[in-house]
Amino acid sequence: MSDDEPVRIRAAGGVVWRPGPAGVEVCLVHRPRYGDWSLPKGKLDAGEHPLAAAVREVAEETDVRAVPQVRLPTVRYRSEGRAKAVDWWSMRAVGSGGFQPGTEVDEVAWFPVDAAARQVSYPHDAEVIGAFAALPPVTATVLLVRHAHAGKRGTWSGPDTGRPLDAEGRAQARALVPLVTLVRPVRLLSASARRCVQTLDPSAARLDLPIEVCGDLDEPKPGQLAEECVLATAARLAAVAAAAEPVAVCSQGKVIPGALERLTGGPGDFVTAKGGGWLLAFAGDRLLPPDRL
Numbered sequence: 001m002s003d004d005e006p007v008r009i010r011a012a013g014g015v016v017w018r019p020g021p022a023g024v025e026v027c028l029v030h031r032p033r034y035g036d037w038s039l040p041k042g043k044l045d046a047g048e049h050p051l052a053a054a055v056r057e058v059a060e061e062t063d064v065r066a067v068p069q070v071r072l073p074t075v076r077y078r079s080e081g082r083a084k085a086v087d088w089w090s091m092r093a094v095g096s097g098g099f100q101p102g103t104e105v106d107e108v109a110w111f112p113v114d115a116a117a118r119q120v121s122y123p124h125d126a127e128v129i130g131a132f133a134a135l136p137p138v139t140a141t142v143l144l145v146r147h148a149h150a151g152k153r154g155t156w157s158g159p160d161t162g163r164p165l166d167a168e169g170r171a172q173a174r175a176l177v178p179l180v181t182l183v184r185p186v187r188l189l190s191a192s193a194r195r196c197v198q199t200l201d202p203s204a205a206r207l208d209l210p211i212e213v214c215g216d217l218d219e220p221k222p223g224q225l226a227e228e229c230v231l232a233t234a235a236r237l238a239a240v241a242a243a244a245e246p247v248a249v250c251s252q253g254k255v256i257p258g259a260l261e262r263l264t265g266g267p268g269d270f271v272t273a274k275g276g277g278w279l280l281a282f283a284g285d286r287l288l289p290p291d292r293l
Contacts, residue, residue: 012054013041036121066091136283145277148172172275191217219254230258
């Protein structure tokens with residue numbers, strides 16, 4: 001199918017991996033309806049974010065709980081005469097339940113990466129596994145978001161750092177909760193502005209975690225050099241990644257683009273909408289291509 005053909009079916013899934021006796025192993029599912037071996041995936045529910053759908057479908061098909069790490073190439077093909085697009089992420093397995101064979105999936109098995117590429121029934125699955133195999137080992141995952149909508153600066157009479165979220169922003173903050181929880185963060189870090197802390201409040205309540213306020217994530221104050229703040233934010237993100245623990249971070253729009261340019265080592269379109277963000281995967285001190293949420 002051509003890239004400009006309207007997509008009629010949206011789906012998402014994961015290359016789920018775990019350490020094995022001889023190296024990394026990848027999870028595959030056998031579907032009795034088709035008699036095939038494939039990567040776990042499924043259709044998006046109405047209004048569901050593709051990343052959330054990918055993690056949900058992996059859990060439903062395999063009973064494996066997984067943490068997303070890196071976006072892999074989107075696959076497009078025709079299914080039952082309709083254009084279909086499947087978004088893929090690499091995912092680290094962190095737990096599993098008791099798989100019960102069913103009519104959709106009757107077998108789950110783990111294969112070394114090369115064997116998995118040979119085992120799958122479709123070339124596009126093998127290509128996705130190949131893209132996963134080319135990744136360096138991921139050592140840390142960070143979910144970076146910009147604060148949600150907080151009205152207009154000119155309509156707030158108090159100090160700008162005290163400007164709160166408005167109704168739209170509170171809704172955006174609630175909508176972020178399913179994405180923040182996907183990475184299973186052990187820490188929540190926020191810039192010191194009230195609107196940044198409030199953006200993480202619903203996620204903090206869901207995860208029962210405190211919000212750590214960090215001035216290194218702040219945008220420039222009057223008289224302060226913008227580059228100084230960009231460097232501070234980049235350094236803080238690098239330090240968080242060096243701890244090799246999943247973390248969710250809320251910062252501000254004037255420092256996020258520059259910090260990501262510093263960490264990736266080159267220019268890019270890192271302008272971030274309010275309430276939007278990035279899934280960041282680090283391989284040591286190297287930031288892999290950021291995944292816009």
